[in-house]
Amino acid sequence: MTTLLTATKVTKRFGGLVAVNAVDFEIPEKSIVSMIGPNGAGKTTFFNCITGFGKCDEGEIIFEGTPTQRLRPDQISRLGISRTYQNIRLFAEMSALENILVGQHIFLHSSWMSAVIGTPKVHQEERIALAEAQRLLDFVGLKGQGDMMARNLPYGAQRRLEIARALATKPKLLLLDEPSAGMNPRETEDLTAFIRQLRDELGITIFLIEHHMRVVMGISEHITVLDYGEKIAEGTPAEIQKNPRVIEAYLGRGAATEGMATAHERHSDKTNSKLR
């Protein structure tokens, strides 16, 4: 298997705080890899380094042979990297369909002048884009809700719309930032199947940040664990579950004897029930 993305010694500082510290990372093509770690471990910051949201201070990220750290986010998205966000960031005042159409921006080439004149080429392009947007909407199971304003969609639908919008850029690498946040067990199961489907049918490489251990352990082929910005472990789900450093990072030294996955889930169940 070839490597799609290689990160070497990626470091990001916010003032005196080292959010990500010399992390080496690799994503093989057509794989599903995850990054886990306690809150504030630097996972999302690492995501931002990859997508160009916040430039990393040191290190190098190479995507399919192209170094990305000098590129703007829009150029990086043209290379084939797309993402969703931890707290959903849809274009709230636009319709679901328009959200997806924005995702197709990079494939539309008509200039503003030809759009004003309304050349046949523009019409053709718009028609294809609209059909593609409809198809994506159906694909994520939001058929017939294209005219709904994004902010009025139910929570789960918003998550799926965000994925549809990310898919509209035809990514080779899709970054999902806590896609199962706020979902019930049933929805989480659907999501897991859906992520697998993305990889198996569309051949998209998936890189996932997730707190929900059942999802992570269920679908990841490779897991990296961050704590205080440093990589403390990596390996297959089975290896990670047994790794004492990981258990310590999550639950403190005392809990290291307990099975980590179950303990974590008990914890998250508790917080979830508090939330409800």
Next chain:
Amino acid sequence: MKKENFLWSAVKTGLIVGVVAIFICFVGMVEVFSKRDVIEKLITLGQFVLLAAMFSAGFIASRHTSSLLEKNKPVSNLVAGLVAGLFTGLVLALLVVVGAEVNLRAVFLNATTTLYDVLTLDKGVGNVWILPLIGAVAGLLGAASLLLPQILRRPITQALVFVIFMAFFSGLFRVVMINQGSDMSKAAKYLFGQTGLTLEGTLIFFLGVIAVSMLWSYKGKDIQAGVTRLPKAGRLSLRVIVYALIAYVALGLPQVSGPFIAQVIVTVALFVLMGLGLNITLGFAGLLDLGFVAFYAIGAYTVGLLTSYGAFGLQHIPFWVAVPIAVLVAMASGAMLGLPVLGIRGDYLAIATLGFGEIVRLLAGSDFLAPFFGGPQGIIGIQKPCLGTLGPFIRVDVPRVCNGLELGKPQDIYYIAVVSAVIIAFVAWRLRESRLGRAWMAIREDEDVAEALGVNLIQTKLLAYMLGAAFAGLGGAIFATLIGSIFATSMQLIVSINVVSLIIVGGMGSIPGVIVGAIALIGLPELLREVSEFRFLLYGATLIIMMLAKPEGLWPSQATRRELHHTEVEAGVKA
């Protein structure tokens, strides 16, 4: 929490509205307005304003009562309305009584005897008891209006609004109709008096609107269905007929209305142009630009310098060549503004652009650049547009002779302005529906996400600034030829604020909203001469009320509308 007694709440409402009414009296509005009639010999505008205050006191009290009692209780509602209106009337009566004893003019210049006469319906201080009485009746009516079933309330409200509208603009309609010939002139004199509607006219309008509205609520659905059932060709021809009618009215209007109204419409059209421009930067792309008048000024000055035969004219090339150049210059200046402020967001952007607008105005009017732009003297002698060939260029200070039709009068500029506004509205609409429009809206919603989806922020934002500036530049160019001279003092900050306000009132991001907003905020005050003294008071009040009652604007953009429709459909399915 213990709930308030509804009567006490009604008393409070009445007192508050009473204080507002006194405020309206003290700023002199009632006195000025009473020089104009709503219905001739029956009710003046001043009295109408007070009546409206009492009526709304009743209405508000009635609504409060419903929410306090958690349902409509007709008796309680009516009592609350009555009490509220009564107290509003009492407050005003108190003003009259106090005013008769104490000389309030020492502090409040407008507390004149004329005001007291208006308040007591010219019956003297002795009959001051009439005020609370009227208040109670008006409040009662206000409360009753809330209790009316929807099917009655809507036609009556529409009829009232229409009558008020006709009363406000009676002078306008009268002039237009009298210019039409003797038949129309007779009709005009029957419907409209010198300063307001006649009683007959009021009744005709009131009942007419009620009839039409009732008919529409019964048959409207059928008519709509009938139109949608029409074959495609039929629908197309229907549309063509409607457009042709609009075009006919638009083309004929300045011929019958005279120069004043033509000029008002030109002003509205110029603000529509500016509004459409700012609608791109602010409404679509969400970039608040408070220095928008700068582009207007740049367009105006470019045309001025290129066509003037005054002291500062450089050339006098034909208007038709100068306008595209002005648009291009404005566009370039849009890019010049855009480049330095690309990275600035939100409030900071507003202040930076504010600075830009002031710089342009101050430079244009400065002594430093007076040799080029005329400084405080401005640029005069701007050549009028000429349909036909221009005579040869002799010297800068000699105007070129127009062999053909010279479009000098406001009625002529009207055509240029309206056609430009229509074209620009079309361009704005096409842009909105294009990939660029979507990219702008994405930037408005979330700049970072838009960039992560492949939208080039630099290019897209710059285009927004440039196209917005181009539209405003076109407006400025037409303004220069309309007035025939330009002064830096007419490029005040208030113009920019007006443009921002009209966009917000019309509906952010909505193209018809810009037109509605321009008519409401620019056109109406121009036409209502009586109001001009209180223009900014009413302006501010309108903005506040609009933002409280209808923050999405008078004509919200398509997306909001589509969604409202969508929920209706869904509700229909569920029901």
